[in-house]
Amino acid sequence: MELACCHAHTVYSGHGEGSVEELVQAACAAGLSTLAVTEHFRLTEAWDPGHGFSLSRETERRYLDEVRAAQTAHPEIEVVCGCEVDWLGDGEDRGLTDDDWKPYAWILGSVHFLDGWAFDAPDERDRWGDHGGTDAIWRRYFDVWCEAACSSFPFDAMSHPDLVKKFGFRPSFDPAPLYARAAEAARAAGRMVEVNTSGAWCACAEMYPCLELLQAFQRAGVECSVGSDAHAPANVARGIGDAYRLMRAAGYRQVTVPTADGDRRRIPLD
Numbered sequence: 001m002e003l004a005c006c007h008a009h010t011v012y013s014g015h016g017e018g019s020v021e022e023l024v025q026a027a028c029a030a031g032l033s034t035l036a037v038t039e040h041f042r043l044t045e046a047w048d049p050g051h052g053f054s055l056s057r058e059t060e061r062r063y064l065d066e067v068r069a070a071q072t073a074h075p076e077i078e079v080v081c082g083c084e085v086d087w088l089g090d091g092e093d094r095g096l097t098d099d100d101w102k103p104y105a106w107i108l109g110s111v112h113f114l115d116g117w118a119f120d121a122p123d124e125r126d127r128w129g130d131h132g133g134t135d136a137i138w139r140r141y142f143d144v145w146c147e148a149a150c151s152s153f154p155f156d157a158m159s160h161p162d163l164v165k166k167f168g169f170r171p172s173f174d175p176a177p178l179y180a181r182a183a184e185a186a187r188a189a190g191r192m193v194e195v196n197t198s199g200a201w202c203a204c205a206e207m208y209p210c211l212e213l214l215q216a217f218q219r220a221g222v223e224c225s226v227g228s229d230a231h232a233p234a235n236v237a238r239g240i241g242d243a244y245r246l247m248r249a250a251g252y253r254q255v256t257v258p259t260a261d262g263d264r265r266r267i268p269l270d
Contacts, residue, residue: 001241001267001269002033003030003031003241004033004035004267005027005034005036005226006034006036006080006157006226006227006257007036007038007082007159007194007196007227007228008023008036008038008230009037009039009040009229009230009231010037010063012039012055012059013039013040013053013054014048014052014054016231017233018233020037020067020070021066021069023037023230023233024070024073024079025074025233026234028076028077030236030237031237034257035077035236036081036082036227036258037070038084038108039055039063039082040086041054041055041083042054042055042094043086044094047091047093064081067081068081079260080105080260081103081104081106082105083104083106083108084110085107085155086111086112087109087147087151088113089144091113091116105258105259105261106258106262107154107156108158108227109151109153109155109158110158111145114137114144115140119137120163120166125167128167128169134169134170135171135173137164137169138171138175138178141163142178145158146182146185149185149191150185150189155191156192157191157193158194159208159227160194160198161182161193161208161209161213161217162208162209163208165206165208166199166204168202168203175212176212183216183219184220186217187222192222192223192224193223193225194225194226194227195207195214195224195226195227195243195246196208196226196227196229197226197239197242197243198228198229198238207239207243211246214246214247214252217250218251218252219251223256224256225257226247226257228240253268254269
């Protein structure tokens with residue numbers, strides 16, 4: 001079966017490993033047909049002092065050059081130039097224009113911040129009680145996620161849709177109504193979602209999203225992509241086969257992947 005990864009990082013993330021070339025070589029060795037390199041898009045110093053987990057303007061230029069070089073050097077694999085963009089809500093301070101998006105054929109939307117709080121950062125794990133507790137955080141997360149999905153940002157797909165479960169904190173209530181809202185937001189906005197395999201190696205011990213949320217997306221007619229969210233070349237294909245099985249269990253029969261020219265294609269899951 002044809003394998004693809006549409007979410008992966010390099011040393012340019014500030015907290016990842018490996019060059020673009022090393023990531024592409026690993027993808028080729030793993031037998032991937034498509035690799036979208038999706039480095040964390042620029043944040044200002046106010047959000048990311050020292051650019052410890054996002055591109056700066058300087059590193060963005062080098063990143064784009066290296067992706068273009070890899071596309072030329074590796075015709076045996078489709079290398080897609082992408083990025084992962086944080087939704088900052090009312091805190092947006094980047095003054096973004098259409099020109100900022102032009103280099104990218106694949107743009108992932110992510111929610112890592114709730115009202116300025118990086119809720120999924122490892123050093124914030126013990127502060128959940130300071131932010132209203134698990135139930136309140138889950139509700140706020142899906143409020144912000146739906147806001148991001150329905151925004152005017154040019155997100156092609158929403159990454160790791162239930163990232164709020166990362167540390168294994170589960171709400172005391174049934175989250176099904178939150179899942180239904182997320183599915184309707186993605187459907188109304190024409191967004192794709194991804195199955196992100198990295199959650200299987202986090203405290204939550206399951207992929208993003210869980211089966212129930214993925215089923216809600218499928219019932220709503222939301223297309224699905226896939227990514228390992230690798231931050232090291234060795235993990236670029238980790239769990240992709242399992243992700244396909246989860247998609248099939250949710251009712252999907254194809255996975256949607258980007259092309260280097262900005263188009264989309266669909267891979268059967270048979």
